[in-house]
Amino acid sequence: MQNDPIPTITTERLKLRPFEVTDARSIQRLAGAEEIAATTLNIPHPYKRGMAEGWMRGQAADWHERTNLVLAITTENNGLVGAISLKLELTHCRAELGYWIGVPFWNRGYATEAAEAMIFFGFNELSLNRIEAQFFGENVASGRVMQKIGMTYEGVLREYVAKGYALLDSVRYAILHKEYDEK
8 A cells, every 4th residue: 555645747727636525516516417427437417415525535545555546637717627537457557547527618628638647647657558548439529539649449349338228339549658658
């Protein structure tokens, strides 16, 4: 078990930082949008009071155990705009990138900028060899983010995920450390 604090990563426009208890209302409001739940596997709709606190509760332990790194995506003017994570499989030198951006902040490049920072951190600070990501077939905006950050399309797992009453395709992308270094 590591004892270092959850890292903070700064980009040109964003601060990726550990979540704070004071973020709970913003998380509930932003993640609670039906559009967010529709594009993610683990965010419910409706997003009820207390869910944000429960979600945040284990984040420090997950980081200390090196199983997951979850950071708030924030801007100076807007505060919390979304979340980003690396689900870590350090035994295999890989992680799965995940993210969501609140609907009022779509189409501003925040997901791309945050994802680039997490990729850099994963390869340079965590010594990962592979970072992968997936999206539901209809969420082409998420696929564009993956393309912009240099990930390679690896395929589709057809009807891979059950969401509500639907079976959804999982579109897979990944980038290897050596490919990142060549960018």
